[in-house]
Amino acid sequence: MQNIIKKEGFNFAFDTNACYECEGNCCIGESGYVWVSKNELKEIASYLEMDEKEFVNTHLRKVRFRYSLKEIEIDKNNFVCEFFDLVQKRCKIYEARPSQCRTFPFWDHFINNTKEVVKECPGILPLY
Numbered sequence: 001m002q003n004i005i006k007k008e009g010f011n012f013a014f015d016t017n018a019c020y021e022c023e024g025n026c027c028i029g030e031s032g033y034v035w036v037s038k039n040e041l042k043e044i045a046s047y048l049e050m051d052e053k054e055f056v057n058t059h060l061r062k063v064r065f066r067y068s069l070k071e072i073e074i075d076k077n078n079f080v081c082e083f084f085d086l087v088q089k090r091c092k093i094y095e096a097r098p099s100q101c102r103t104f105p106f107w108d109h110f111i112n113n114t115k116e117v118v119k120e121c122p123g124i125l126p127l128y
């Protein structure tokens with residue numbers, strides 16, 4: 001069954017079924033940031049049944065005054081989010097993933113960069 005999502009202001013739609021075939025393109029690639037708010041870090045720590053402080057020390061990196069999930073370099077200039085399972089091709093904290101992941105691909109950055117997201121995500125259906 002098709003599950004197409006559209007959002008006002010974006011000139012593409014998103015077919016969520018593509019995620020089943022995709023090998024994690026939105027969790028693998030150039031080095032970047034997956035921002036985690038204070039509330040989100042509490043939720044993820046709780047999901048993992050970890051102490052918050054231990055979670056911060058183990059899985060987050062501080063970037064100025066914010067936190068981002070750690071990433072692992074798998075090839076030269078190719079990184080993966082620490083929570084992406086490369087064997088199962090799935091997010092290990094899917095139910096507790098941060099808002100940045102939940103809102104992909106409808107990021108303000110892609111409003112004027114549709115070609116970029118078309119290249120990255122097989123679920124993008126251009127509307128132009």
Ligand code: SF4
Pocket residue numbers: 026027034069081082083084085090091092093094097098101
């Ligand atoms: S938290 Fe999950 S969905 Fe978000 S980048 Fe990491 S592996 Fe991908």
